[in-house]
Structures are given as structure tokens and as C-alpha cells.
Amino acid sequence: xxxxxxxxxxxxxxxxxxxxxxxxxxxxxxxxxxxxxxxxxxxxxxxxxxxxxxxxxxxxxxxxxxxxxxxxxxxxxxxxxxxxxxxxxxxxxxxxxxxxxxxxxxxxxxxxxxxxxxxxxxxxxxxxxxxxxxxxxxxxxxxxxxxxxxxxxxxxxxxxxxxxxxxxxxxxxxxxxxxxxxxxxxxxxxxxxxxxxxxxxxxxxxxxxxxxxxxxxxxxxxxxxxxxxxxxxxxxxxxxxxxxxxxxxxxxxxxxxxxxxxxxxxxxxxxxxxxxxxxxxxxxxxxxxxxxxxxxxxxxxxxxxxxxxxxxxxxxxxxxxxxxxxxxxxxxxxxxxxxxxxxxxxxxxxxxxxxxxxxxxxxxxxxxxxxxxxxxxx
Amino acid sequence: xxxxxxxxxxxxxxxxxxxxxxxxxxxxxxxxxxxxxxxxxxxxxxxxxxxxxxxxxxxxxxxxxxxxxxxxxxxxxxxxxxxxxxxxxxxxxxxxxxxxxxxxxxxxxxxxxxxxxxxxxxxxxxxxxxxxxxxxxxxxxxxxxxxxxxxxxxxxxxxxxxxxxxxxxxxxxxxxxxxxxxxxxxxxxxxxxxxxxxxxxxxxxxxxxxxxxxxxxxxxxxxxxxxxxxxxxxxxxxxxxxxxxxxxxxxxxxxxxxxxxxxxxxxxxxxxxxxxxxxxxxxxxxxxxxxxxxxxxxxxxxxxxxxxxxxxxxxxxxxxxxxxxxxxxxxxxxxxxxxxxxxxxxxxxxxxxxxxxxxxxxxxxxxxxxxxxxxxxx
Numbered sequence: 001x002x003x004x005x006x007x008x009x010x011x012x013x014x015x016x017x018x019x020x021x022x023x024x025x026x027x028x029x030x031x032x033x034x035x036x037x038x039x040x041x042x043x044x045x046x047x048x049x050x051x052x053x054x055x056x057x058x059x060x061x062x063x064x065x066x067x068x069x070x071x072x073x074x075x076x077x078x079x080x081x082x083x084x085x086x087x088x089x090x091x092x093x094x095x096x097x098x099x100x101x102x103x104x105x106x107x108x109x110x111x112x113x114x115x116x117x118x119x120x121x122x123x124x125x126x127x128x129x130x131x132x133x134x135x136x137x138x139x140x141x142x143x144x145x146x147x148x149x150x151x152x153x154x155x156x157x158x159x160x161x162x163x164x165x166x167x168x169x170x171x172x173x174x175x176x177x178x179x180x181x182x183x184x185x186x187x188x189x190x191x192x193x194x195x196x197x198x199x200x201x202x203x204x205x206x207x208x209x210x211x212x213x214x215x216x217x218x219x220x221x222x223x224x225x226x227x228x229x230x231x232x233x234x235x236x237x238x239x240x241x242x243x244x245x246x247x248x249x250x251x252x253x254x255x256x257x258x259x260x261x262x263x264x265x266x267x268x269x270x271x272x273x274x275x276x277x278x279x280x281x282x283x284x285x286x287x288x289x290x291x292x293x294x295x296x297x298x299x300x301x302x303x304x305x306x307x308x309x310x311x312x313x314x315x316x317x318x319x320x321x322x323x324x325x326x327x328x329x330x331x332x333x334x335x336x337x338x339x340x341x342x343x344x345x346x347x348x349x350x351x352x353x354x355x356x357x358x359x360x361x362x363x364x365x366x367x368x369x370x371x372x373x374x375x376x377x378x
Numbered sequence: 379x380x381x382x383x384x385x386x387x388x389x390x391x392x393x394x395x396x397x398x399x400x401x402x403x404x405x406x407x408x409x410x411x412x413x414x415x416x417x418x419x420x421x422x423x424x425x426x427x428x429x430x431x432x433x434x435x436x437x438x439x440x441x442x443x444x445x446x447x448x449x450x451x452x453x454x455x456x457x458x459x460x461x462x463x464x465x466x467x468x469x470x471x472x473x474x475x476x477x478x479x480x481x482x483x484x485x486x487x488x489x490x491x492x493x494x495x496x497x498x499x500x501x502x503x504x505x506x507x508x509x510x511x512x513x514x515x516x517x518x519x520x521x522x523x524x525x526x527x528x529x530x531x532x533x534x535x536x537x538x539x540x541x542x543x544x545x546x547x548x549x550x551x552x553x554x555x556x557x558x559x560x561x562x563x564x565x566x567x568x569x570x571x572x573x574x575x576x577x578x579x580x581x582x583x584x585x586x587x588x589x590x591x592x593x594x595x596x597x598x599x600x601x602x603x604x605x606x607x608x609x610x611x612x613x614x615x616x617x618x619x620x621x622x623x624x625x626x627x628x629x630x631x632x633x634x635x636x637x638x639x640x641x642x643x644x645x646x647x648x649x650x651x652x653x654x655x656x657x658x659x660x661x662x663x664x665x666x667x668x669x670x671x672x673x674x675x676x677x678x679x680x681x682x683x684x685x686x687x688x689x690x691x692x693x694x695x696x697x698x699x700x701x702x703x704x705x706x707x708x709x710x711x712x713x714x715x716x717x718x719x720x721x722x723x724x725x726x727x728x729x730x731x732x733x734x735x736x737x738x739x740x741x742x743x744x745x746x747x748x749x750x751x752x753x754x755x756x
Contacts, residue, residue, distance in 0.1 A: 044709040069702045316463050324447045331422040
């Protein structure tokens with residue numbers, strides 16, 4: 001027992017699956033949503049409350065942590081888990097996405113990327129090998145391969161070249177990870193499928209990754225502005241290109257209706273800043289679609305954010321109170337909104353897992369979406 | 379039982395006293411520190427955590443609440459306790475201090491004050507009668523009389539005139555409060571002694587208040603820049619001018635060493651934004667004096683904020699982690715720092731109560747101050 005990485009599928013329903021990833025630091029029930037803890041904190045929440053909301057695993061951002069407080073410092077302080085007080089699994093991204101979206105890029109080559117920090121302009125190098133080293137220093141449980149990001153509106157040639165380079169970098173990530181000795185004995189490594197919206201590129205990418213061999217497979221390069229229809233179009237074929245017996249992780253997704261559609265298409269893992277970020281900007285998720293709590297119509301609304309929610313914020317406080325807090329810029333407003341939103345997402349994942357186990361996913365999805373999307377568009 | 383307001387002194391030690399104020403919403407152990415919940419929230423804390431830190435009572439600001447979301451709205455929503463989720467006693471100030479320090483004053487007269495909101499420039503009127511009405515609408519447990527504030531550097535004549543007007547307003551506050559019917563049957567009313575640093579003015583003010591009759595007596599007009607020596611100079615005589623069998627409340631005080639000195643001089647109740655505000659700016663209180671957690675020397679300090687503290691923040695996280703959070707501007711940094719500081723203040727009050735009960739206040743105070751103040755000045 002206490003395995004490094006074991007994925008057991010307990011039920012399927014169409015393309016969807018539910019099961020458990022077992023790791024040394026705990027089990028991850030799938031389909032799983034990973035709250036984002038960018039800077040070693042799921043913003044505005046204590047780790048115990050993230051756990052109480054139902055999260056089995058959280059995500060840490062390699063790019064942010066390498067710049068502040070640095071991977072080496074976190075390593076000296078006992079690793080990311082001890083540093084932030086979360087003892088369950090942590091998935092770290094490779095840093096590639098943020099290096100290419102947040103920093104000032106100075107040079108991109110086959111070797112890797114030289115960039116300047118968005119915080120202080122300091123110069124850094126990132127490569128497959130350095131990404132593996134950083135994620136090892138952080139003590140990550142699920143390590144992501146380092147890949148190359150290109151804008152979604154580039155030509156097929158550019159996308160093909162980036163995908164092919166990403167596959168070479170995936171091999172270097174595999175080798176770098178495997179050289180990590182005892183960390184490699186405890187952690188898991190995921191490859192990332194690229195290829196934009198193109199089925200043949202996605203196929204070639206999947207085959208290259210399978211040839212290298214990973215514990216799980218991410219679907220990268222989506223949720224970058226292509227729209228839900230185009231994303232679902234890719235998800236109609238991409239999960240099937242990846243091994244059926246390994247977890248499939250759709251990176252950076254998404255809205256509740258995105259998640260429902262992706263689970264229906266065979267995705268097992270998700271992460272997104274939406275519930276936390278929305279919590280700080282006044283958007284609360286409800287079963288009748290998102291609401292902006294700043295809206296004047298909530299000023300004397302004595303009901304909870306979502307009448308069907310069982311979270312502490314909904315148990316203890318009214319929309320009117322949270323409306324007041326958010327309007328007044330009070331920290332407690334961000335705290336309660338974030339806790340509710342994380343709880344909402346985790347409850348949705350629990351409902352999805354339950355529906356798959358019962359073979360009722362289509363019914364659940366239709367009912368959920370009819371209410372969530374209709375109200376959202378009203 | 380379940381009294382409107384009962385103050386029982388269980389032990390004295392020199393001028394200091396310890397005891398219990400019993401009210402319908404709960405007991406208040408004295409000497410007591412009241413965390414400030416300006417805008418219907420003790421900033422960055424859930425009410426349950428404020429209670430867990432040891433607070434028996436919190437303070438709400440009439441001025442802020444009347445402007446946003448308004449006393450009438452809070453009344454319609456069931457009162458301040460239900461609105462914010464705190465079911466124990468709440469003391470509300472009269473609004474006078476903030477009206478005269480935060481708003482744009484347009485007219486001050488015997489009748490009251492006309493002012494413009496610092497939030498939106500809207501025009502409002504405040505008077506003893508209106509202050510009583512607002513505090514009744516909020517559902518306050520301890521209502522403060524409305525008084526006039528003058529700068530501490532004015533002439534004795536100006537201070538005498540302000541004190542005398544404040545005493546006329548104290549009588550109008552008493553009458554306004556008493557006309558509040560069932561609220562007056564549940565709540566308590568405190569008068570506020572004025573008279574700046576002048577012993578004769580303070581005596582005259584105390585006598586005027588005693589003649590009107592209140593449940594408790596505040597010492598107002600201190601902690602406004604006069605310095606600790608001058609404040610202690612007033613506290614050498616002011617508490618003795620007030621009834622021995624009623625609680626004495628030193629408004630807006632203060633630093634831990636201010637509180638120790640005031641308790642030694644016979645003060646029973648305190649409020650101050652210091653622990654909460656400091657928590658948001660990086661200052662943590664410790665038994666060795668305050669520290670600025672942003673300081674680089676804490677970057678890899680694996681110890682808790684205060685090694686002798688029993689609060690959740692000290693139990694769960696290192697100075698290094700909180701240093702990182704505060705430097706990164708993370709909300710969790712403000713949350714943990716605030717929780718620690720409120721816990722520190724409540725632990726100090728518990729220690730003071732315990733020392734008085736044992737007849738060891740002087741020993742405790744000397745030991746506390748030797749460590750707290752010496753290190754602070756080092």
C-alpha cells in the first residue's frame with residue numbers, strides 16, 4: 001500500500017470515468033478539481049478550509065514560486081507542503097505557461113527560455129531540466145513536463161513546430177525527472193499533449209508522449225481563447241488519443257459548464273483560478289448561474305449566496321452581508337466568497353463523480369446545464 | 379438571571395480590578411479588550427475566530443455603519459448581530475469621534491453636527507438623539523453617549539466649553555436612550571468623561587455624568603497624541619473620579635504597554651484598531667515586543683510569530699511563510715497576522731485578569747514590560 005501513483009477507475013459512463021488516484025500523501029477522487037495556490041496559498045483561504053471544501057489536491061505555480069520566495073528557499077524550509085501547511089498532494093505546473101505569458105521573454109531556443117521576472121526584472125533561465133529541478137525542490141507530488149506555448153492564432157506550421165519541440169522537451173523532462181532520485185520514487189510525472197485544434201497534430205503528440213511514458217497525460221493548449229465549442233471539438237477526440245488507464249488532465253479549465261462538458265468527454269482532472277479569482281471580484285457561483293454580489297438587488301437579500309449550498313459562508317451569512325463586505329472592500333468579503341466558490345466547485349465534482357457511478361451522467365449534466373446556463377444567459 | 383447589565387468585581391489589586399459584566403448576550407470578563415469591527419467585520423477574521431481568540435465583546439463604529447450600509451438597512455436585516463454573525467455583546471461608539479475626524483464638517487452647533495460623508499459627500503446630521511436612534515437601530519448592547527471632540531492642543535477655555543457641551547449632550551443622550559423602549563430594557567448606556575488633561579475639568583465632567591447616571595463610564599479624549607506619560611498622568615486621577623462600582627472604559631487605547639499601565643490605574647475596558655490594523659501592515663505583537671514580519675531577517679525563520687503564543691497562526695505557520703505572504707500581498711498574510719494579534723491582545727487581558735486575581739499585578743506588569751518594552755526599544 002501507500003503507492004507512488006495508482007489510478008483505479010471504479011465506474012464509467014459513456015466516455016466519462018470516476019475513480020481514485022492513490023498517492024503517498026493521499027487519495028485524489030476523480031474527476032477532480034484542483035484549487036490554484038499560485039504563491040503557496042489558495043488565496044484568502046486557510047488550507048484546512050480548502051480541505052473541508054472537499055479538495056484532495058491543490059496546484060502550485062512553479063513560475064511564481066521560483067521568483068518568490070524561490071524554489072531553493074522553499075526547499076531549505078522543508079518543501080512546499082510544510083511551508084504552506086498542506087499535507088495532501090500538490091500538483092505543480094512546469095512554469096512554461098507563465099514564463100511565456102507573464103514574463104518579459106528575452107530568448108527562446110531549443111535549449112529553453114531566458115526571461116525577465118515580472119516582479120523585479122531579474123533574469124532567469126527555464127528549461128525542461130531546470131523545471132524538473134524546481135518542481136523537485138518544491139517537493140511536488142505531480143510534476144508537469146515543461147513544454148512550449150504558442151498563441152492559438154498562429155499557423156499550423158508554427159503549431160506543429162512547437163508541438164514537436166514540446167515532445168523533445170517532454171523527453172528531456174522525463175529524463176530530468178528520473179534523475180531526481182528519491183523524489184522520482186515518490187512523485188509522478190505527467191506529459192502534456194499539444195497540437196492546438198488539429199486532430200493529426202494531437203494524435204502525433206499523444207503518440208510521442210505514450211512512447212516516452214508518463215503517469216498521466218494533460219491536454220494542453222486549450223482554454224486560451226478558442227471558445228467552448230472549439231474546445232469541446234478537440235475534447236471529442238483528444239481524450240481518446242490518450243491511454244484509457246491513465247488520468248487525463250485538462251489544464252486551466254474552467255467554468256462549471258466547461259467542466260461538465262469535459263467530464264462527459266473523458267477528462268479526469270481540472271484546475272482553474274476562476275473560483276478563487278471570482279471570489280475576490282464579487283462573482284459567486286450558484287446552481288442558477290453566477291451572480292455578481294455587488295449588484296444592488298442583493299443589498300437586502302437575506303438568503304445565502306446559493307440556497308442549495310452547504311458551505312460555511314452560506315450557513316452563516318446573507319447575500320446582503322456579503323454584498324456589504326464586497327462593496328466596502330472588506331477582506332472578509334473575499335474570504336467568504338472564495339470559500340463558497342471553492343466549495344461550489346468541489347460539490348460539482350462530487351455530483352459528477354456520483355452521477356458517473358450511478359450511470360446517470362447525461363441526466364445530471366442536462367439538468368445542471370439547463371439551470372446553470374439558462375439562468376446565466378437570462 | 380440573564381441581567382440587563384451587572385458588573386461584579388471579584389478581586390482588586392491596588393487600583394486595578396477584575397470581574398465580570400453580565401449582559402443578556404453574554405458575560406464580559408474584565409479587564410476586557412474589544413476588537414474593533416468598524417464596518418460590521420473585525421477585518422480579515424470570521425466572528426467564530428474572534429471568539430476563539432478570547433473576545434467576549436466587539437466594537438462597532440456608528441459613523442461607518444450609518445453611512446454604509448446604513449443603520450436603517452441593518453435594522454431591517456435584523457440588527458448588527460444577525461447581520462455580521464456575532465451573537466455576543468457589541469459596544470457601539472457614538473459616531474462623534476469619526477464625524478469630527480473623518481468627515482467634512484459643515485456645521486457644529488448646540489443642536490449637533492451637520493457633516494458630509496467621507497465616502498460619497500452625502501450630507502448627514504448627527505446629534506445626541508440621532509446617535510441614540512442609530513445605536514438602537516443597530517441593536518447595540520452597550521451604547522455610548524454622543525459627545526463633542528476638540529483637538530488636544532486647544533486652550534483650556536475651548537476644552538472647558540466642549541466638556542460642558544458634552545455633558546449637556548450626555549443628558550440628551552440619556553433621555554434619547556431611555557425613550558428607546560424595549561431596546562433600553564436590554565442595552566446599557568455609558569457616559570464619557572471629557573476635560574482633556576485638566577484634573578478640575580475631569581472632576582467636573584465626572585460629577586456631571588454621575589449626576590445623570592450611567593451603567594458605565596468612559597474616559598474620553600485621551601490617546602489623541604498626548605503621549606503615554608501625559609495619558610498615564612490623567613489616569614492617575616481620572617478613574618478615581620468615576621464610580622468604583624461601574625466599569626471604566628478607556629476609549630481607543632492602545633498599545634500593549636498602554637493597556638498594562640491603564641489596568642494598573644483602574645481601567646476595565648479597552649478598544650483599539652492596533653491589533654487588526656497592524657495585522658494588515660505587517661506588524662506582529664510578541665512578548666518580546668512588536669516585529670515587522672516584512673523584515674528580511676524573517677525570510678527563513680522557521681519559528682512561529684511568537685514562540686509563547688497558542689494561536690492557530692503560530693501553531694500552523696512559520697515566520698518565513700508569513701513573511702512571504704505579507705511581502706507578496708496575499709490575503710492569507712493579513713488573515714494570519716490579524717488572528718495572531720487579536721489572540722495576543724486577548725491573552726494579555728487574560729494574563730492581567732489572572733494577575734489581579736492573584737494579587738500579583740505589579741509583578742506581572744514589571745515582568746511583561748521589562749521584556750516587551752526593552753526589546754521594542756532595542
